[in-house]
Amino acid sequence: MNKMTPFGPPPDFADVLSAARRISGYAVHTPLIECPALNQLTGGRVFLKLENLQRTGAFKFRGAVARLSQLAQQGKTDVIAYSTGNHGQAIATAARIFGLKATIVMPADAPRSKVARAEEAGATIRFYDRRHESREEIAAELCARQGGVIVPPGDDPVIIAGQGTAALEAVRDLHELGLVPDVFVTPCGGGGLAAGCATVLREISPATALYAAEPALYNDTEMSLAAGERVPVADRNARSICDALLAPIPAELPFSINGDALRGVVTATDEQVLRAMRFALDEMKVLIEPGGAVALAAVLEGRPVLKGKSAIVLCTGGNVDPEIVARIFD
Structure with missing residues (x-):
């Protein structure tokens, strides 16, 4: 497979x-x-x-640093991620380290601590309803509107x-x-x-x-x-x-x-x-x-x-x- x-x-x-x-x-x-x-x-x-x-x-910090360090070397400036929390705050923190701007699509019922950590790292949060909305579709819309590279938690x-x-x-x-x-x-x-x-x-x-x-x-x-x-x-x-x-x-x-x-x-x-x-x-x-x-x-x-x-x-x-x-x- x-x-x-x-x-x-x-x-x-x-x-x-x-x-x-x-x-x-x-x-x-x-x-x-x-x-x-x-x-x-x-x-x-x-x-x-x-x-x-x-x-x-x-553990999400490992993948976030591996990917965003690469994107920074390629001259990228904006990243978009969707996450229930840990991937989001990892991307937000890695973006701050490498000088990138991060937007994170997070469920409205995500743990408050995870939302707060992503915000503290400088990310912009876009909330969604996990029961009725698709985080992938929202990320794609944001990418089409504002540009950037989508960094998914798994399909990368x-x-x-x-x-x-x-x-x-x-x-x-x-x-x-x-x-x-x-x-x-x-x-x-x-x-x-x-x-x-x-x-x-x-x-x-x-x-x-x-x-x-x-x-x-x-x-x-x-x-x-x-x-x-x-x-x-x-x-x-x-x-x-x-x-x-x-x-x-x-x-x-x-x-x-x-x-x-x-x-x-x-x-x-x-x-x-x-x-x-x-x-x-x-x-x-x-x-x-x-x-x-x-x-x-x-x-x-x-x-x-x-x-x-x-x-x-x-x-x-x-x-x-x-x-x-x-x-x-x-």
Whole structure:
């Protein structure tokens, strides 16, 4: 299923290495930590890649810097992005770093903290109703009217390569401990991060089983894998606290990679995600946002089975509104 799409060819490992060089000095090399309590629960050795400690609070900063550094070198001045929050604030921050003007199309119900961070970085925000409007169409209209380059969260090979640097770091760090990951679990919305991870694993850890983790009510990648083609979620009006993962359908370029690369998809309910967030606070003293905790939530529920295996679990963001933090303790 890995093929040419309207967005260009999928990235390869050389593209990930190039992205790693471009983000060096801007992005944080986040820690890979082992949690004894999690090992005891799963029967394996589980290492968490803490991208909640990344600059702007999420892995999205990697792809944003990789892409916008390139656009700045090409003499571009304006970028337009659409985002539920983390991609938007990452693009806004990267635009400020490289002297670009950013417009971000964000849902009206996006977490206030994510909107505020994008605005603080100097971006112009265009809100939309995620139930009745298309963010892609709005971005296209803005581009036609004011010019600029659209930087989507998934359908961009440079963005995918940038996100893949998280897996590159994690696998290399685990190799330094003398271990090879049997399993790699990553949260999945549009699929760009999973595609970047797949690009890395195919090259440096081909025996590793890659799993995507989705909210139970927004399992579009799971449904698309079963159908053999991209299909939307059953109920686009479904609600979930995992705001970062509410893509209604997998992005086209990532799915062209993930369709062959994923061993499977695991899901977690909102209640399971809240328990995972509480677990991370209690056991590791780190705060993970709902979308960033969905892979950990699935692992805590025994999906996939990790007994006797070593695993890397991505915790992808830490941008949480106070109301959600309060629910962790409810």
